[in-house]
Amino acid sequence: MDIIKSCFTNYGFQPIETPSFENSETLMGKYGEEGDRLIFKILNSGDFLRKVNDVMMTEKDSIKITSKISEKALRYDLTVPFARYVVQHQNDITFPFKRYQIQPVWRADRPQKGRFREFFQCDADVVGSKSLWQEVELVQLYDAVFSKLKLNGATIKMNNRKILSGIAEVIGAEDKLIDFTVALDKLDKIGEDGVKKEMREKGISESAIEKVQPLFSMQGTANEQLESLKDLLSASQVGMQGIEELSFIINKVSQLGLETATLAIDVTLARGLNYYTGAIFEVSAPEGVSMGSIGGGGRYDDLTGIFGMKDVSGVGISFGLDRIYLVLEELDLFPSTVTANTKVLFINFGEAESLYAMKAIKQLRAKGINAELYPDNAKMGKQMGYADKRDIPYTILAGGNEMEAGTYTLKNMKSGEQDTVQLNGVIQILS
């Protein structure tokens, strides 16, 4: 999270946090029927049944009673609270508004491996500008974060809603678009004939399949692929606009260069179809790691419309923190101690020795070296065991001899080596 945050501010994004609670009406109806069910509702306090009439009590209709006994709910994602925030503070916000938000969300799902009832979401969005430079920056931002995490070889896949609209025009039916992209997505696995067979089964016409023939041979560089798309969608105005947008982004990114990620066109990418209006992003983990997407996002032209503020274009990306965590773990990319661990433990030999130790500890701490004293004059084995279990790399043994000489015996817990040095020496070794 620290790495992600530092990249966000490096790119000019500012943090916001919103309350855990939203009014129920802010959330309900925004995530579909399934979503409504999975929203955690907070029971009103006090005599919450007072507002429920006796007829309703007899009916025992849980759904009907909910709105009478619960007015607040826990946030379900960061997007809707963000939209509410933008609308509410529209007069105080400087647009374009670049914000990031890393907070937990809650979902009343059955908990299982990799699915929690409370988990962190991590979003970066810009609202109030239609500039495609934002998309360019978000690709760079993905690249920066994954490079800093040493998660080299991530693929940032891009598509554009307008290209999908163009394809829908070509195949003659928007309602077949999902079936179409799902089938096309299997090209690598089941081959051209397999895909075409599936398309026919889904009711896509022979003439439509013929028209989109170029999609089956999308190969070569991004620019070559864009040329294929131009051939295919030349008759569709919206489709051509999508290609132009995608070209701009790919072109600029290629001129600026990426560190470790790869940017690729994927016309089968259709996430958030009813939501995104322009660019669509999805990030897949480095090859060889079996994990779904570790990030995604896109441009939406009407985030705040649900709250009555029209025509606010935005574009955003999110990071799948839980999955990124699992990938880092699988690839053994976490440092052995992520949090700043204690660097040195002073062994406790009694009161006078402890005071001697505490004076040194004070100096070490002032130098930013994390140090602690074992609190009790316990057996040596127990104290050493504590250092071991806590992964503390150094111990200091300072008894009567050291006190007299004004020295400290510093033990490297890994190598077992010991050095008797003055405090300056300790600071030098531990810094």
Add this chain to the structure above:
Amino acid sequence: MDIIKSCFTNYGFQPIETPSFENSETLMGKYGEEGDRLIFKILNSGDFLRKVNDVMMTEKDSIKITSKISEKALRYDLTVPFARYVVQHQNDITFPFKRYQIQPVWRADRPQKGRFREFFQCDADVVGSKSLWQEVELVQLYDAVFSKLKLNGATIKMNNRKILSGIAEVIGAEDKLIDFTVALDKLDKIGEDGVKKEMREKGISESAIEKVQPLFSMQGTANEQLESLKDLLSASQVGMQGIEELSFIINKVSQLGLETATLAIDVTLARGLNYYTGAIFEVSAPEGVSMGSIGGGGRYDDLTGIFGMKDVSGVGISFGLDRIYLVLEELDLFPSTVTANTKVLFINFGEAESLYAMKAIKQLRAKGINAELYPDNAKMGKQMGYADKRDIPYTILAGGNEMEAGTYTLKNMKSGEQDTVQLNGVIQILS
């Protein structure tokens, strides 16, 4: 929070986080009747009324029905979840266990100025050691945090539950102890006679008041005050033990020295009387700032007893983040921008110029300089206004001339000064 966290790890405390939800039975009954009422309950999902029988539905008893329709609740403080955590993970934890926790808690209070339904608590505790060195360290930790926050002149007041028990013995009744300390606390305001009058009104006997006469003349250094206490409590074994503990802590702290805080004895300090068993801490803001305590804590010998794990002694302190925030604000101690703000905004003059800008931005970001491009080729005034409103200290104007010469015109937004330099010059100025 960053400063507090860095001090915590500097002192060997490790972070833990617990889920927002606890089982209702974990929380209920732990905070008294008022607390039970203020705990936010989560409505069960699905058909939550199924488990409620028809008789209960007709009765409409909100309290009785609560446990049938709600199994989870939001954490109310960090102490009970921590106790639950220690008991649950007792076999995996290395004791003494030094943990800190900074997380929001929720209370169904009526929101008002300075009181929120969601707010952060910030605790540091050590469990599994009775060593008084922990108390010494916690005093140092308070001093370190407040000094780093530049909140100089905080007073760390200390008392000991055992001294209070000794006083109770002397006045002849434990049940009068609160009345006694409340009255004594007014010594500065209403004088010795006023205090004695109030004590008599509360039913404290004349002979008791006579016996505790030394408390009215507690003056001088900490050591002199400790001597007065010894005279007073010489007949009370528990009282003398409390004095010994307090002496140890005050002595050691004085030998180690504090940076900016003052440690003081306050025998009227009785917070958490039913909870603390040894040291009691309370921190007051620097003189002249009207604010209640900005921190407090103490030693408890039975934190985990409520969950069936006996004899685990612990000692902890908490920081009142909201109040500390208000004090810092009142004393104007916050830096002008707390979060890492954008250092430089590149003005957008069009596509070619933007690409030129983005190439420079990439270099600046790699050097850790937070930089951004205004996304649209808007009017200069609008772009400059954005930099102003965002408090961005520098802008860069790079048009055709600069592009040709490979330079950048850097404008200091405060002084209005402009310099046309190469990228290295920009990096040098902004670093």
